[in-house]
Amino acid sequence: MLENWDNSLEQLKAGCNERTCCDYLNYWLHEKMEKSRYNQKTIQYIYAAWDVINRNRKKGYNYCWYKNFKLASSEFNNKKQLYEFLEHYDSIKNKLNNVDSSNNIEYCTFIKKMFDLYLEMEKSNTAQIYNDEIRYFQQKINCELSYVKTKCSDKCLHLVFQTKNDNFCQPNENNIGELSKSPKKYEDFNSEENIDIYCNFCTEILPLERDYPGINELCKKLARNLIDITKETAENNDDIKNNCEYLTHWIYDEMRKLPSSTSQSIGNIPFVHKLLDAGYRINETLKNKHCRFKYYRDYSFEELKEMKELHDFFKIYNDINNKITTIGSENSNYCKYISHIYDLYKKYIKNCCEYYYKENHYNDNCSDYFNCDKTYDPNNLLIKLNCSSKLSDEESKKVYDVATIDRLAKLMTEKSEEQSKLLSKSMSEKSKVQTESLAELVTVKPQEQSELIFKDRNVLITSENLFSALLNDPFYVASLGFFGLLGIFFTLFCFYKFTPLGSNFRKKSSGYEISKNNYNQKGRKKLLYENSESNNTNLKNRPYKLAYQSS
Structure with missing residues (x-):
């Protein structure tokens, strides 16, 4: 084949060009040698023979040079899979165009798998061995992002170059239907309509676009949303507070999608401070009403995501409660979602709520995302839906024990009062018996x-x-x-x-101090005396200097 390489290319020109045919040959040969388990010496002989054939060919002919894949088996398979996907992407695209949206699941799943493989290769410690495939993927797919976004909308494949996470889309754990207006609010916040007129607010954010793709657009959306909220709800403080809560959770959730670590505190992520600072400057231009959003610098994006989920749940609690009788086949989805929320509820209740033993009063420390009113306990919904994860009333009450601040003190007081009453009763009965029969007993x-x-x-x-x-x-x-x-x-x-005794002790103590002081005074006098003698002895040898004053 190598000796007649030009003839081979002529026969294969319908399926590949000179470069791709040579690549196919290299991948095919290495895979054959790997399956046959040739030792390294045999492989070297084969590649040496390949070299000899190329050198003996006449000038002016096409050449195909070998690639020595010095890789582990898994690494070679990764390279081969991604390369073949990119070479056949156009064929996949044509087939995807010829099926309706209900039949594209298989194609989209395969494309998602290859996108995941690309991310895995890019993030690996040995990414340099995949440089050719990574570069090829970026060149090929960069112009296909809008297409895959349209055809595989639920996979979020268009975010492939904007994320360093394993998943393009976060699991939509609260996908339980149109229950409230909260999803619509986030949809409005994400609208790209008229955002370019707010670009002046984001001049300091634009340089970050290179490292954090999408941050400039997010800044313009933030500016528009802040201004729109104050215009729409200028006369109603409750509406402003409600919308600002949504905006706070929205902006943190959108920042979470930018390339960064989800586990570290956001105060340690540079772009967070700069983006929020732009928001504060926008607020300063709004004279009448400000939409204040909190800076949770000590929280991670993962924690902020959980806080958003709790916030949204309490907003739609009544909608879910009213719809329970009509849920039917969706029951399992509701149970899964509410069980997830209940786990978060138990996790955050200790820090967010302060209850008082056997009283209805409570303190709410996280009102912007948590509701301490026991009416909104997720377990109430789990019981109504008869979910397997529901807790009994007795078990459910234990959830509040960790947040009841005076429980131990009240229990000790009650126990003490009970023991006091029992002791008093016992002593009273004993006293009566003793009084009646003291003489006899x-x-x-x-x-x-x-x-x-x-x-x-x-x-x-x-x-x-x-x-x-x-x-x-x-x-x-x-x-x-x-x-x-x-x-x-x-x-x-x-x-x-x-x-x-004390007087004698004080006298001895004062006598010791007097003696010590006298000794020190004598020492000082002696030292002064010796110094004066020394000065007198040298006095004769010193010349006198007299100062005369003219009259």
Whole structure:
């Protein structure tokens, strides 16, 4: 074949050109050698023979040079799969054009698989071995994004160059039908209508477009939405608050789709601060009403996604509740969605709510995405739908225990009151019995006045037993220890201040200080004296300098 390469190309020209035919030959040969498990020496002989054939060919003829794929088997298969997909993409596209939307699932699934393979290769630690395939994919698919978006709309394939996540689209966990206006709000926020007139607000964002494709368009949408909200709801503060909550969750969710890490705090992601700062500057231009959105700098995009899901659920809770009787075949979808929300509900309730034991009052710390009113407990819907993940009333109440701030104190108080009542009742009954039969039952020993002995010897109450009972109570032990130490310190203080012993101790202490001071003064005097003598001895040798003042 190599010796007659030009003839081979002529025969295959309908299916491939010179470059692609040579690529096919290389992939075919390597796959054959790999399946035959040739050793490295044999492979080298084959490639050496290939070289000899090319060198012996006359000039002016076409050549096909070998590619030595020094790759692991899985890496070679990845290269081959993506290459073949790109070579046959036009054929796939033609077939996709000839089927209606209901029959394109198989084609779209295959295209999605190849797009996933591209992302896997691009993100791998050995991405350099895939450079040719990655470059070829980008050149080929870059002009096909609008097409795949239209034909495979549910796959989000048009985001392939804008994401570093494993999935192009996040799972639509709340896809449960048109239950409320919340999906429509997000759809309005994402509209591209008239966004270019707001480009002046985003001049500082434009340079980020290279690293974060789509951020400039998102900035213009944010500017338009902020201004539209204040215009539409200028007279109603509740509407502004409601729409601003939607806008807050929308902007974080859209930023999450830009290339970044979903696990780190957004305060550590550079473009987040710059985009939100642009939003703050837009707010400053709105004199009457501002749409304030929070900067959750310590949260990750994954946490913000969960907060959005909770927010949207509470907004549509009543719609779901009203529709339960007509759900029918959609029951499993509802159960799956609400079970997912209930897991988030249990996760966030401790930080968002503060309940009071056996009271209806509560504090709501996350009102922008959480509802602490027990009426909106997702488990209520799970019970009505008879979902397998529902909890019983008793189990459901335990969910609130972690968020009940005075539960332990109230339980201890109730327990203490119960024990006090039981003790009081018991002592009252014993006192009555003892009063009625004291003469018959009790003998008092004069020599041990603190000891009572019941004649039937069933009960023995002595001062030793009473002391032992007190020692077994930690409260009394701690109290006795504290007051005992306090008494010792007070006694020592009185001895020190008001007794001859303390007076003698103070005199000794002051005498020591006086002695020490006298010693130091004597030392200083002696030092001064020695210094003065030293100065006097040198005085004779020094010349005198007299200052005269003319009259």
